Amino acid sequence: MELYRKSASELSALLNKKEISALELADATLARIEAVEPAVDAFLSVNADAMREKARAVDEKRARGEALGALAGIPVAVKDNICTRGVATTCASKMLENFVPPYNATVVDKLEAADALIAGKVNMDEFAMGGSCENSAFKATKNPWDTSRVPGGSSGGSAAAVAACEVPLSLGSDTGGSIRCPAGLCGIVGLKPTYGSVSRFGLVAFASSLDQIGPFGRTVDDTALLFDVIRGKDSAHDATSKDCPFTMPGSDVRGMRIGVAKEYFGEGVSEEIKTAVLRAVDEFKAMGAEVVEVSLPSTGYALSAYYIISSAEASSNLARYDGVKYGYSGRRDGSLTDLYLSTRSEGFGREVKRRIMLGTYVLSSGYYDAYYKRAKMLQKQIAAEFAAAFEHCDLIATPTTPTTAFRLGEKLSDPLAMYASDICTVTANIAGLPGVSVPCGVDSEGLPIGLQLLGPHFSESKLLTAAKCFETAKGGFAVKEL
């Protein structure tokens, strides 16, 4: 088997046995990226020199017999809204096209401490706003399963790079489904961790109360490995981060109670997807899990609450882009207000402006109570409904997305259709819960279908155990040949 097809765990074993060197792996990775990038367009920048340099350092460390990190020599791609010191971090926006962070995000420091090779920065919807990766100011990433289709978003580059075997692992961020949706549409594993379990320091803010960094992999073990490296309290930088127990996924779901909520199988979700997800639930039953029905009655309002809360926070977070301290700077021959107006109007793309406008509107005088306050109340209610459901089950199984991958351009001119892509995933962000998407089959056109598993706060070990058992029962997840 070609090196690029191997999982991070397999590559680690080869590196440990000295059957390959980290430099050989770096070169093989760069060759694979060069070969498939023209079709996939996942990367915004490739870190060839730095990657080779780090690989040599890892090889030397190994030769000297020094202790190595958990991801020693393993290539990882990083979403371009996660700050990398000395390497452009654009958020796929003209606004940050030339922004070179003078510091690393905590997760990037952790990758470096784990001796990972950072392969490059990957494409996304601008400022993580979108469900198709087409809102990038630079290019549209394609789905490796069918390059006329979108990889999903916003972490479309992270998902496509892993699905196309350019790298075994990547980092993305998930504010309303931006890890799980592209993982589902690209047929790989994507974990949105519990809010607070991974430091957000150095993640360019979209909606701070919902944003969470998380891992992608082609296997559950790889995804767990990367989660284990990035998780944990970051007391110097992120007041919401926490240390919580985590053990690598086990291999037994006997006695586990899998909840099914009918609200996730309603109108708008394709029949093929419903069937595939319910078949997956049956497989859990066959493995010895118990299936229970649960009710989450406010699910239908979640999308509205999500777009109000996330846009409100975005309008506030993105107020910092003023053309003065960093980023794109507009005309300077007028007043300060002219500078602000031209910077923001020229620097932000259309979808980002939509969200800023919506957020400004729902927070504006006279509308706050009707929109923002009501959405926050609903958030509380949704969280309470999940808490009640988790008294009767350990995990909840739902579809990840309402449809499989759609064609490039298909939903670009219809914001509401695009927003509806997040209908099954926003609830986890609203309630701060962890969720994982794993492949559970393909539709009649051969496109991957995602199964989403949701769990209580800090239940990542249990979620990934269930995911791994499912993977084992399936005999592993399929990889699309490009």
Next chain:
Amino acid sequence: MKFDVQHIAKLAMLKFTDEEAAEFEKEFESIVGMVENLPEIDSKGALLDPSNQMELREDVVVPSMPRNELLSNVPHLVAGCVVVPKTVE
């Protein structure tokens, strides 16, 4: 429903041509139409999640980022100062 797109744009420090504003107004109507279907909920209690307590770091002096690194992304820098258009006539 009619939105004063130009008023909201002003609050958001964004500028739209009349043509863009007209197009935006249509989109905005459908987006607001989607999000306004929220139910009335009994609004007692705090909005913050008490189980998600934030822990602030100690307020101690530590070395910060070097000034030149911090200013390395400033679009218009003169003699170590950030330059903005004249704000006082």
